[in-house]
Amino acid sequence: MQHTRRDHLVFLGAAAAATLTPAALSASDDPQVIEIQMLNKHPENSKERQVFYPDLVRAKVGDTIRFVATDKGHNSTxxxxxxxxxxxxxxxxxxxxxxxxxxxPGAYAFFCTPHRTAGMVGLLLVGDVSDNFEDIKGGRYRGKEKKRYEDIFARADAMLAEETS
Ligand SMILES: [Cu+2]
Known part of the structure; x- marks a missing residue:
């Protein structure tokens, strides 16, 4: 069963809703199944080869991530x-x-075993990531992997800043 944001607002009433934080409004409490495709080419940028799509996902404890083998030759680790x-x-x-x-809860850095060095990597932010996100950002990454993670971490930081603003 899925509750929409509108259901919650109606149930809580306008006065209560006004006190909710953006984080509380950003997702349903019910567990979600979130799909990440494994692709040979980025759907919006064909120059980017070997990608997880999306490569950055905000989730909560209890959610399921389904890595989908849309293209062959990939895995998730x-x-x-x-x-x-x-x-x-x-x-x-x-x-x-x-x-x-x-x-x-925490940050999860994952990769495709055959294409890690080609930059086929991604990041999950699950619930409160304060325990290990800094460790993940400070990890050792090489070549294309490093380049992709720089971009992913920048988007992750922006995403988290948005939640707390
Ligand atoms: Cu791959």
């Missing part, structure tokens, strides 16, 4: 270094969908 402590890690099979239920 999240290793201990790229995840908050105690989180469930994943390693998808090449050319197969993989689903992960996000059980731990």
């Amino acid at each position: 999240c290793a201990a270094k790229g995840a908050p402590e105690g989180a469930t890690l994943w390693k998808g099979k090449i050319s197969k969908d993989v689903e992960v239920v996000l059980d731990t």
